[in-house]
Amino acid sequence: MDGEALQKTAADHAEGLPGAGLEHPFGPEWEVYKVRGKVFMLMTQVTGERMVILKSAPDEAAALRHEHTEITPGYHMNKKHWITLQGGNTIDGTLVKELVTDSYLRVVRGLPKSQQPVDPHAYGLRT
Known part of the structure; x- marks a missing residue:
């Protein structure tokens, strides 16, 4: 998966997560995804390489x-506590989506229960 596809997959998935939103607090070159004001994903290409954090x-x-x-x-x-993903041969869309969801749920678990948009222990589980 190349860097452009990596960022598109991550962004599309993040936008579908309950309570998630995109902000640009560090300028237009940084896309920052938050849930209830807490960062769970950043995207940029300030180094010349597209990356997802x-x-x-x-x-x-x-x-x-x-x-x-x-x-x-x-x-x-x-x-x-943070990882950076860049385009390459060993990363696919499924892994990207799993890692975005995991990052989101880590942040949700840290929120007060009254602010959690989903139950972080049950979200995504099939019944």
């Missing part, structure tokens, strides 16, 4: 970085 559990982040050369520590973010 997502929240991740530290152990999962380490495993993802080990498995995929296109996944690196979070660009300009806490390297332990």
Whole structure:
């Protein structure tokens, strides 16, 4: 998946998540997706490469970085809790959507229950 497709897949998926919204608090070159005012995804190409930056559990982040050369520590973010995705051969649309959803749910879990747009423990589960 190239960088353009990566960002389009991530953005399309993020826009469908309950309570998610796009902002540009750092200028037009940064797309920042938030839920209830909290960031769960950033997209930019300020380095010349298109990238998607997502929240991740530290152990999962380490495993993802080990498995995929296109996944690196979070660009300009806490390297332990954030990852950066760039276009490449080992990343597909399914993985991108899973990682966007995981980042979103990590942020939702941190919100007070009254502000959670979905139940983070049940969201996406098939019944």
